[in-house]
Every structure is written in structure tokens, then in C-alpha cells.
Amino acid sequence: MDAVQVEVLLQTLIAGILLGGLYALIGIGMTLIMGVMKIINLAHGELMMVAMYLAYWLFVLFNIDPYLSVFIAAPLMFFFGMAIQKYLINPVLKVESILPENQVILTVGIGMVLANLATILFTSDYRSVPVEYASDAWYLSDFWRDSPVELSLSVPWSISFLFAVVITVALWFFLTRTDTGKSIRATAQDMDAAVLMGVNVERMRLITFGLGAALVGAAGCLFIPIYYLYPALGGRFTLIAFVITILGGLGSTVGAIIGGLILGIFESLTATYVGMGWAPVGRFAIFIAALIFLPGGVASILRRQRLGK
Amino acid sequence: MRKYQPYIMLLLLLLLPLFGLSTYMMHILILVIMWSVIGMAWNLLGGYCGQVSFGHAAFFGVGAYTAGILYFKTGISAWWGLPLSVVIVAAEALIIGFICLRLRGPFFALATLAMGEVLRVTAENLRGFTQGALGILIKERTWVEKTWYYYIIVLIAVGAFVLVKKIIESKLGYYFVAIREDQDAAESLGINTTLYKTIALTISAVLTGIAGAFYTNYMGYIDPEIVFALHDISIITIMVVMVGGVATYWGPVVGAVIMVLLAELIRSLPRIGTAHQTLFGILLILIIIFLPNGIVGDYPKIKRILGFRRRVGTTS
Numbered sequence: 001m002d003a004v005q006v007e008v009l010l011q012t013l014i015a016g017i018l019l020g021g022l023y024a025l026i027g028i029g030m031t032l033i034m035g036v037m038k039i040i041n042l043a044h045g046e047l048m049m050v051a052m053y054l055a056y057w058l059f060v061l062f063n064i065d066p067y068l069s070v071f072i073a074a075p076l077m078f079f080f081g082m083a084i085q086k087y088l089i090n091p092v093l094k095v096e097s098i099l100p101e102n103q104v105i106l107t108v109g110i111g112m113v114l115a116n117l118a119t120i121l122f123t124s125d126y127r128s129v130p131v132e133y134a135s136d137a138w139y140l141s142d143f144w145r146d147s148p149v150e151l152s153l154s155v156p157w158s159i160s161f162l163f164a165v166v167i168t169v170a171l172w173f174f175l176t177r178t179d180t181g182k183s184i185r186a187t188a189q190d191m192d193a194a195v196l197m198g199v200n201v202e203r204m205r206l207i208t209f210g211l212g213a214a215l216v217g218a219a220g221c222l223f224i225p226i227y228y229l230y231p232a233l234g235g236r237f238t239l240i241a242f243v244i245t246i247l248g249g250l251g252s253t254v255g256a257i258i259g260g261l262i263l264g265i266f267e268s269l270t271a272t273y274v275g276m277g278w279a280p281v282g283r284f285a286i287f288i289a290a291l292i293f294l295p296g297g298v299a300s301i302l303r304r305q306r307l308g309k
Numbered sequence: 310m311r312k313y314q315p316y317i318m319l320l321l322l323l324l325l326p327l328f329g330l331s332t333y334m335m336h337i338l339i340l341v342i343m344w345s346v347i348g349m350a351w352n353l354l355g356g357y358c359g360q361v362s363f364g365h366a367a368f369f370g371v372g373a374y375t376a377g378i379l380y381f382k383t384g385i386s387a388w389w390g391l392p393l394s395v396v397i398v399a400a401e402a403l404i405i406g407f408i409c410l411r412l413r414g415p416f417f418a419l420a421t422l423a424m425g426e427v428l429r430v431t432a433e434n435l436r437g438f439t440q441g442a443l444g445i446l447i448k449e450r451t452w453v454e455k456t457w458y459y460y461i462i463v464l465i466a467v468g469a470f471v472l473v474k475k476i477i478e479s480k481l482g483y484y485f486v487a488i489r490e491d492q493d494a495a496e497s498l499g500i501n502t503t504l505y506k507t508i509a510l511t512i513s514a515v516l517t518g519i520a521g522a523f524y525t526n527y528m529g530y531i532d533p534e535i536v537f538a539l540h541d542i543s544i545i546t547i548m549v550v551m552v553g554g555v556a557t558y559w560g561p562v563v564g565a566v567i568m569v570l571l572a573e574l575i576r577s578l579p580r581i582g583t584a585h586q587t588l589f590g591i592l593l594i595l596i597i598i599f600l601p602n603g604i605v606g607d608y609p610k611i612k613r614i615l616g617f618r619r620r621v622g623t624t625s
């Protein structure tokens with residue numbers, strides 16, 4: 001390997017880690033919902049798309065920076081998620097039916113409506129937010145003059161990554177240090193036991209769905225400066241979120257973070273070495289490999305390590 | 310009377326083209342019957358065996374491409390794609406089953422969804438083999454008239470209906486329902502759940518694949534966006550069964566009639582045309598909340614509600 005190849009590889013890895021951080025945020029939202037409600041939210045990517053349009057219009061109409069709109073869009077998505085849970089998913093949980101997957105199909109319906117409404121309202125044009133710092137980057141040679149390889153770090157990508165890390169840490173504190181957070185984890189572990197311990201499961205479900213929506217909404221805002229936006233993008237990110245949750249282990253938050261990073265790096269590698277069009281296939285190849293060789297996801301390895309001690 | 314019902318239906322179906330329907334009407338009929346076949350196939354796996362698949366486009370698309378590629382690469386009539394697709398789709402179903410059937414419930418659903426997407430992306434990128442996004446065009450149409458296409462799809466549909474009915478009434482069908490109701494209990498009673506789930510998936514896939522191969526012959530053009538479509542194939546398949554009635558013989562047929570007519574109706578309305586997915590989505594949400602077992606499955610419920618309304622109407 002000569003210097004150029006090393007450069008390309010390192011650059012690819014950096015891009016992968018930055019992307020993986022954002023993926024992790026999307027995955028955590030889905031894994032939380034899956035853990036507590038035992039359903040897969042197939043409208044997850046569409047919720048992100050809604051948040052992205054929110055951030056887009058906030059920028060275009062009021063000139064609010066996408067990073068600031070995290071603080072507007074995430075709370076709004078929180079309430080939107082709670083409303084979906086309360087008025088659409090809860091009624092279905094009570095209905096008797098042959099297929100238990102009704103709730104999953106319901107979220108598909110919600111996703112379809114959201115994606116199609118976005119197409120009607122905003123057309124299917126690709127949009128992007130023209131922030132001034134979009135193409136800024138830090139270069140390694142600026143800091144270390146004689147470095148053998150030249151690497152660059154895109155400014156918006158790194159800010160988005162930092163935001164994602166901060167949000168993830170905040171979420172970790174919320175889940176481990178507050179009463180509500182502990183109740184959510186209790187509900188995820190064993191719903192019946194949680195009910196017996198006096199946890200208001202119904203409320204925890206509402207909060208969890210809201211939280212999942214808020215997290216993916218925040219991720220949407222963070223994606224805005226570095227990505228383009230179109231109504232059909234939701235389906236793609238729903239699949240990404242699902243692959244991450246399978247990779248990480250169902251319902252495991254730490255697993256989702258690791259899964260997100262793995263997926264980000266892997267996608268970045270396929271995009272560089274195989275070709276852009278194949279990135280989605282790479283995503284599913286890793287997904288299938290995870291299903292066959294590591295059915296419990298990264299979480300099962302973590303658990304084994306902890307038990308082995 | 311009830312005993313002869315299917316035969317009367319069959320006779321009606323066979324006589325229908327003699328009434329001199331317009332080409333458009335025949336087209337709608339063919340679509341309805343094709344969707345019934347796909348619905349029946351999905352119903353066998355999803356309704357009876359309880360394995361909800363979100364990726365039937367994977368089988369539909371492979372069936373369609375088997376016929377398309379056969380014609381395009383070798384010049385043999387695309388109709389040979391129908392028998393060939395049986396073999397190819399069955400092999401595909403075994404592979405997909407090996408990967409996905411280790412998952413349960415919603416996870417199986419999403420894994421199949423991923424499979425459909427993988428195949429779509431693959432078909433788009435393998436340009437040398439599938440022509441990529443250009444698609445495959447069948448240059449010589451077998452018939453200009455639609456009558457023969459109609460009889461062929463009716464034959465396939467009758468075959469599928471009888472096959473599903475025979476399977477469900479046999480021991481196999483009871484195994485399927487047992488797996489749907491409680492997989493662990495079925496396993497503990499000595500049912501090899503993996504084997505039977507694979508059987509259900511393979512039969513379901515093969516029927517869908519035949520419908521796909523027929524689609525290539527009938528429409529004369531396929532591309533990955535059409536035949537591997539997530540919303541327009543996989544989700545509509547689920548809707549056909551959900552609307553009609555899960556785990557009922559006639560549910561997919563009723564669902565296909567409603568969905569195809571609805572799709573045509575919405576598409577023909579000038580302004581609302583672009584919103585068809587919104588309307589389908591809302592329909593899906595309403596069906597799941599109010600008629601979770603579909604029109605056929607919840608028929609007593611519908612009759613009760615309607616009957617109640619009528620009585621109120623006459624007394625007041």
C-alpha cells in the first residue's frame with residue numbers, strides 16, 4: 001500500500017465513523033420503540049423525513065440554522081410521536097385480530113401517508129439547505145505540517161457527529177439516572193413486572209414513542225446540512241434503522257450505537273471500493289451476515305463478555 | 310347451492326369474455342385476477358401460516374425477470390418463463406427462507422422487506438444481465454386481443470385457488486395454522502416448524518412468481534422499479550389480503566376487486582391521482598382499526614352494523 005491508498009482508506013474510515021454516529025442516533029430511536037412496545041416502527045424513516053422538512057422550511061422561511069432547529073424539531077416530533085401512539089397505535093393494540101403483525105402494517109400505512117403527503121405538498125424535487133459552511137473542511141496538514149498523509153474532515157459532518165454524540169450521552173443519562181428513564185427500561189425488560197411495580201405502562205409507551213420520534217427527528221436535522229432531501233427518503237432510512245437494530249441486537253441501546261458505527265464504516269467502504277450504486281447491497285449483505293452468524297446482534301457478544309467475567 | 314357456488318363462479322369467469330367487454334374492461338379483469346393470485350399466495354404464507362411477508366415483490370420480480378431474461382437472452386418465447394419461473398423462484402424461496410425464517414413475527418416481515426429491496430438494487434446494478442433501469446421490452450406481443458391472456462390468468466387463478474384450498478384442508482394446513490397460533494406450542498407437539506414454514510413460503514413464492522412471469526408476458530415491459538416495487542407490489546399485496554380478509558378463501562379475491570377498482574378510480578380522478586398512496590394508507594389504517602380481519606373475515610360484524618343502522622332507520 002502506498003501513501004495514496006492509505007490516505008483513501010483512512011479517509012473512508014473517517015467518513016464511515018461520522019456517518020455511523022448519525023446512523024446510531026436513528027437506530028437508538030427505533031430500538032427504544034422496539035424494546036418497549038415490541039413492535040417495529042416502519043414509519044421511522046418517514047418521521048425523520050418530516051423533521052427534515054421542518055428544518056428545511058425553518059431555514060428557508062426564518063433563516064434558522066439547521067443545528068438550531070434540532071431544538072425546535074425534536075420537541076415537535078416528540079409530540080407528533082405521542083399523538084401517533086395515542087390515537088393510532090393504542091386503539092389497534094386493543095383490537096382482536098388473526099394477525100399479530102397488525103401494528104407493524106399500521107405503521108406502514110402511516111409511513112405511506114406521510115411520504116405521499118410530503119410529495120403532494122413539497123413535490124418530489126431534491127432539495128438541500130445552502131448553509132455557508134457546507135463545504136468547509138479541516139485539513140490535517142494545517143495542524144501537522146509534515147504529515148505523511150493528507151486527510152480532511154468536513155465541518156458540517158463533524159458538527160453533526162458531535163451533536164449526535166451529545167444527544168446520545170444525554171439520552172444515556174436520562175435512561176439510567178431519572179425515574180422516567182428507569183421506568184422505560186423496566187417496561188422494556190418485563191412489562192408485567194413493571195405494571196406490578198406501579199409503572200404506568202401506558203404512559204411509558206407514549207413517552208417512548210415520542211422519544212423515538214424526537215431522536216430520529218434530531219437525526220433528521222443533523223442530516224440536513226450534509227444530505228439532500230426528498231419525500232421518498234423515509235423508506236430508505238427505515239431500512240437502515242432496521243438493519244442497525246438487527247446488527248446491534250434487538251432492543252439494545254449500546255448495540256444500536258455499535259451497529260450504527262459498523263454499518264456506517266461498512267457502507268463507506270463499499271461506496272469507495274465497490275461503487276456507489278452497490279452501497280445498499282452492502283448494507284443488506286452485512287444484515288444477512290448478521291442474521292446468519294450473529295442472530296443476537298452485538299448485544300449478545302456484550303452480554304456473553306459480561307457473564308464470562 | 311353453496312356446494313355449486315365455485316362452479317358457477319368458474320362458469321361465469323369462463324363466459325365473461327363472450328359478452329364483448331371493452332379492452333379496458335378486460336384489462337381491469339385481468340389485473341383483478343392477477344392480484345387475486347398474488348393475494349392467495351400471500352394469504353397462504355401470511356394468513357394461514359402467520360408469516361407476514363413484506364417482500365413478495367422479491368418473488369414477483371424474479372418471476373417476471375425469469376420470463377424477461379429468457380426472452381431477451383435466448384429469444385425463446387417468454388411464455389416458457391412460466392414453467393421456468395417455478396424452478397427459479399422455488400430455489401430463491403429456499404434461500405430466502407433459510408435466511409429469513411429464523412426470524413419471527415415483525416422481524417421476519419422486515420427481513421423479507423429487505424430481501425425485496427436487495428433484489429431491486431441488484432437488478433438495477435447488474436446492467437449486463439437485466440438491462441438495469443432500461444428494463445426489458447417484449448417486442449413481439451403474442452396476441453393483440455386480451456381474451457387469451459384472460460383465459461391463461463383464469464387458469465392460473467383457478468389452479469392457485471384449488472391448491473390453496475386443498476393444502477389448507479389437508480394436514481399441512483392444520484400445521485400452518487398451528488404455527489400461526491403458537492409456534493412454540495406447535496414445535497413442542499412435534500411439528501417441524503422450520504420445514505413447514507419453508508413449505509408455505511416456497512408454495513407462496515412459486516404462485517407469486519408465476520403471476521410475475523405472466524405479468525411480463527401480458528404487459529410486455531418490465532423494469533426493476535415496476536416489478537420489485539415496495540409500495541406498488543409488496544404493500545399492495547398485503548393490502549389486497551388485509552382488505553379482503555386474512556385467512557379466508559375468498560378474501561384475496563374480494564380484496565383484489567376492491568383494490569384494483571379503487572386504484573383505477575383514484576388514478577382517473579384529475580387532482581387526487583397523485584394522492585393515491587395517501588388514500589391507500591388511510592384505507593389501510595381504517596381497515597386495521599375497524600375491520601382487522603378484512604371484509605370477508607369480519608362480514609358478520611359488517612352485517613350486524615349495517616342491519617342495526619337499517620332497523621334504526623325504519624323505526625325513526
